[in-house]
Amino acid sequence: MATVTVTEAAPATVSRTQLPERTEPVGPRRSLSTWNTQEWFDVLGAALAGIAIATLLFGRVTAMYGGIGWAVVALISFVGVYALLVSLHSTRQHVADRLATVLLITAAVLLFGTLVFIVAYTVIRGSPALVHSSFYVETMRLAGPLDPLTVGGIAHALVGTLIQISIALAITVPLGITTAVFLNEVGGPFARFVRTVTDAMTALPSVVAGLFVYASVIQLVTHERSGFAAALAITVMMLPIVIRSADVVLRLVANGLREASYAMGATRWRTVWHVVLPTARSGLATAVILGTARGLGETSPVLLTSGVTAVMNVNPFQGPMISMPLQVFDFVRSAEPALKARGFGTAAALMVVVLILFGLARVIGGRAPGELSQRQRRRVLARSARSFAEIRRLHPAAPAARNEE
């Protein structure tokens, strides 16, 4: 580290800190990065060697074949060659460090590579169906399995998903957030019991939730599959997710804010409504949106409860109402290439809906409770200036504000 030469002591009259004046260069500038050119060449050389070894082994020296095997062999030889290269000019500690770093990065690359590949594969296989506008506005009522992709679409599944998730949200959001408020703001032994039960509920396999709704609501009450039954099954799945994430968000609201509110004489209810919930608003929105994304993608509970149909049904209480994941499942069961393309197209559309929700959650949320954006900060300041002006008007003798911004 460069030593800093301190200039003559500042005159006593100046009370502020002064930066030392630099008259000459402190020392040679150096890069803080621990990776030099040789390190990069080690990686590059090992990567090339890995690819070369795998290509040689596959189909030339041995009888192995297939893309995944090639990738695995390339990866293993890359790591081996890299360890060898680093050990040529480093100590054992250094080799372990480099090797660990490379392995960690490899794990992440494999994971994210697979994620991107899965999404891209779905979109590419579905693109023959996705390019036709009929895919988004028509239903499958008049389209047979052999019809070309220009006829028929998934409008009925889109509407079905929308209706089912709306019903599920209408139950989940009030119930889930109120329960989370109960867990955090009221407390007591019963709240601990509720939290334990909610934790237990997250362990409920989704298909068992579907089976419950099938055996109770459908077999005992309605005697037919319906969108409402599917929405109930989704609710059973989403509720614990929303409660748990909302619980975490509310727990992050600083206790000082609550205590300040109580100190001002606010009741508990007013504290929750005017302090806790607004502070946690962005986090709560994120919790709900991510819960929605999970609920949208649920296939197995819907498989048991909603029933399959090819026509538009906007009445959730009568008749089968298909949703997007189930429509995917139903399409790809067929061997017809056109229906398969429709299945992949529906899956891609579902993925886009989830992506949009996810982006929305990132835009709205992503901030810790109490952390404000520029605009929100300005709004809060303006509001507090207004209330201060109001206080001044009512009590002209009140002391002046200390810092008006």
Next chain:
Amino acid sequence: MTTVRESPASYAPADLQHPRSVQARSGAADRLFHAVARSAGGATVGIMLAVGLFLSVRASDALQATGTGFLTEQQWSPETGQFGVAAILFGTVTIAVIALLVAFPLAFGTALLLSEIATGATRRFMVSLVDLMAAVPSIIFGLWGVYFLQAAIIPVSQWISSTFVFIPILAVTDESGARVSDASFFTSSAFIAGIVVGFMVVPTTTSVMREAFSQAPPGEREGAYALGSTRWGMIRAVVLPFGKGGVIGGTMLGLGRALGETIAVYMIISPIFSINWQVLKTGTNSVSALIALRYGEATDFGLSALMAAGLVLFAVTLVINFTASSIVARSRSGAQSEV
């Protein structure tokens, strides 16, 4: 705060003469708020208990008919009264264990990368990607598993089975015990289903592990560096011991999710009702896939049998989840943020 009105001593005796209750009396609005919040909690518990009780009551028919044989019988034909979860549960566990073998290295590596190596915008982006992966619908993983992975992984399965033929669970043999290498013996296996489910549980495991790793105290980290440690040395000496609970708990949470996964498994496997030790060979089963397969044609008794199977699965995931969350909670500091 500028003037001192009275010294505390001067009014202390008065307070002793008139002690005050410090119990707050709630107003009507507060009482209403409490009642509403409590009833929401009650409703949540009610839904959960309804699910649990309903399943238990309906499952009891089937459980009474078979007794403990339910856990040892491999066949599944409720019509003849001969049914049990031995083979199905075995398949479920096989798939989940293979899933963990895939998920653990990926999740562990990614979590360490996110907490220790990546910084700034890269880290935020990758954390978002992990969260996004958790939101990818399972049917999309299933499609990928059936239409891409199945065909692509068969050469690997064949190579493993022919190279490690001396390990019984990796060998693939036909009924007579002779070794086979035909591709048709390797489709729809627990191995393929396990890989797909493995990718599905990585996000759960990663986020739990990452949270645990990032809570390793900075003082100890700097101490390790000050003693001359490399980054990996620091990780081994500080981060991993601190994050041990998160690693175990996250893996178990992943296991819980893997056991309950339905649609991707249902699409990939070809269901059989006998214990198949050869994980690379066609044919396995899982509780959730069985429910999805049989619920429609089931009689009342058949449905009761399915519920019994579902109940067994639920019991297993429940135990795993509670163990996992208690391990994670014990390793986590309970400090709340303060202003």
